[in-house]
Amino acid sequence: MKKHVSRSRVAGRCRAPPSKSYTHRAILAAGYADEATVEDPLVSADTRATMRAVSAFGGGVDRSRLDAGTLSVEGFGGRPEVPDDVINCENSGTTTRLVTAAGALTDGLTVLTGDDSLRSRPHEPLLDAIEDLGGRAESTRRNGRAPLVVGESITGGAVSMPGDVSSQFITALLMAGAVTDEGIEVDLETELKSAPYVDITLEVLEAFGVDAEHTESGFRVPGGQQYAPAGGSYAVPGDFSSISYLAAAGAVAAEDGSEVVVEGAHPSAQGDTAIVDILDRMGAEISWDEDAGELRISGGDLSGIEVDVGDTPDLLPTIAAVGAIADGDTRIVNCEHVRLKETDRVSAMAEELGKLGAEVTEEQDTLTVHGSDSSLVGAEVDGRGDHRIAMSLAVAGLVAEGTTTVDDAEHVDVSFPDFWTVLDDLGAKVTNA
Ligand SMILES: O=C(O)C1=C[C@@H](OP(=O)(O)O)[C@@H](O)[C@H](O)C1
Numbered sequence: 001m002k003k004h005v006s007r008s009r010v011a012g013r014c015r016a017p018p019s020k021s022y023t024h025r026a027i028l029a030a031g032y033a034d035e036a037t038v039e040d041p042l043v044s045a046d047t048r049a050t051m052r053a054v055s056a057f058g059g060g061v062d063r064s065r066l067d068a069g070t071l072s073v074e075g076f077g078g079r080p081e082v083p084d085d086v087i088n089c090e091n092s093g094t095t096t097r098l099v100t101a102a103g104a105l106t107d108g109l110t111v112l113t114g115d116d117s118l119r120s121r122p123h124e125p126l127l128d129a130i131e132d133l134g135g136r137a138e139s140t141r142r143n144g145r146a147p148l149v150v151g152e153s154i155t156g157g158a159v160s161m162p163g164d165v166s167s168q169f170i171t172a173l174l175m176a177g178a179v180t181d182e183g184i185e186v187d188l189e190t191e192l193k194s195a196p197y198v199d200i201t202l203e204v205l206e207a208f209g210v211d212a213e214h215t216e217s218g219f220r221v222p223g224g225q226q227y228a229p230a231g232g233s234y235a236v237p238g239d240f241s242s243i244s245y246l247a248a249a250g251a252v253a254a255e256d257g258s259e260v261v262v263e264g265a266h267p268s269a270q271g272d273t274a275i276v277d278i279l280d281r282m283g284a285e286i287s288w289d290e291d292a293g294e295l296r297i298s299g300g301d302l303s304g305i306e307v308d309v310g311d312t313p314d315l316l317p318t319i320a321a322v323g324a325i326a327d328g329d330t331r332i333v334n335c336e337h338v339r340l341k342e343t344d345r346v347s348a349m350a351e352e353l354g355k356l357g358a359e360v361t362e363e364q365d366t367l368t369v370h371g372s373d374s375s376l377v378g379a380e381v382d383g384r385g386d387h388r389i390a391m392s393l394a395v396a397g398l399v400a401e402g403t404t405t406v407d408d409a410e411h412v413d414v415s416f417p418d419f420w421t422v423l424d425d426l427g428a429k430v431t432n433a
């Protein structure tokens with residue numbers, strides 16, 4: 001599906017979708033429990049994959065009260081059953097990693113696969129860790145990529161792994177480790193990238209009554225624990241990666257004298273709350289009422305800055321798009337791990353912003369966008385089957401002269417299914433191609 005985005009102004013109130021990261025964890029944690037409800041979950045292509053996995057392990061997910069914002073999960077009580085069939089994680093790296101470790105708890109084998117993008121992403125450090133813990137974990141093509149086969153009842157222990165491929169490996173082992181006999185300790189061999197995502201995990205584990213902690217060289221979760229959220233339910237906060245597109249839209253295209261107001265922006269462990277500070281440093285008028293969960297953004301004279309995305313990989317496409325509109329250079333550093341996502345987002349943003357007329361320099365670990373406040377010209381750009389590329393290019397399209405056509409526009413369903421409607425409601429000129 002293609003969407004046309006024409007140069008337009010935005011203003012008004014909108015609501016952040018619920019967090020994808022918290023929703024995945026809450027659904028799987030509810031699966032590890034006897035039962036739990038998840039309040040205000042994100043229902044998207046990726047989180048549906050995690051729901052299917054919980055069902056495949058013998059749990060049940062009841063969506064009948066979703067209109068009231070409630071998902072009821074009947075858990076598998078810490079003992080995932082051997083699935084009847086292959087688990088298709090589609091486009092979701094989080095599902096794949098978290099479910100791989102859960103599958104290693106079964107006393108048979110679990111088979112995981114996904115779409116073309118997912119089957120190109122690396123899982124080797126997690127597979128090696130599971131084998132070191134005495135389980136079986138193989139890539140059918142012996143290249144560390146899905147399809148994966150895992151199982152044979154790991155009981156816990158100590159492992160070491162690199163920290164710079166994906167933090168999701170640690171999340172996966174902490175969540176599964178809590179229900180093993182011995183618990184799991186993970187030592188990191190290299191600096192941890194995407195570290196705030198492990199903090200999100202620790203926050204969700206705590207809410208489900210599970211102890212886990214940082215150690216000097218990594219993380220540890222004691223075994224023999226039971227998942228049970230206080231009061232039987234867990235509420236998901238708004239998603240700051242999704243908020244980044246709305247805030248960026250306000251920064252680059254809010255009407256003079258008006259603003260974009262984003263509701264549902266409550267503080268949490270999300271590293272991507274950094275978008276508030278980043279846009280502020282670039283010169284946007286932005287204020288965050290943390291108690292009210294309200295973010296207000298209006299334009300300003302934007303100029304380029306340096307941003308380290310070691311902790312916040314998912315912000316790279318947004319920052320690159322705003323950087324193309326700001327004056328001067330925006331240097332996005334420490335970004336090599338952003339090449340391991342749904343697509344290589346460093347190259348993707350360099351090439352797609354280039355089609356709109358931006359000058360971009362790509363190095364292995366740095367992306368420099370040589371911005372100019374009025375030089376973008378509408379063109380057909382490729383969302384590359386990647387929700388974040390599509391949404392960021394839409395932000396650039398608000399400012400580019402004429403009309404920008406975003407291909408693969410339907411992929412927003414992965415994390416922000418209502419994205420195009422919300423953008424349209426804010427006054428952006430969005431039409432179906
Ligand atoms: O755990 C999570 O919810 C996520 C962790 C990050 O991935 P990596 O840890 O692989 O960088 C992030 O990019 C992804 O969108 C969501």
Ligand SMILES: C=C(OP(=O)(O)O)C(=O)O
Pocket residue numbers: 046091092093094095314341342388415
């Ligand atoms: C990389 C992402 O997610 P995942 O790793 O779950 O595919 C993302 O949402 O940007």
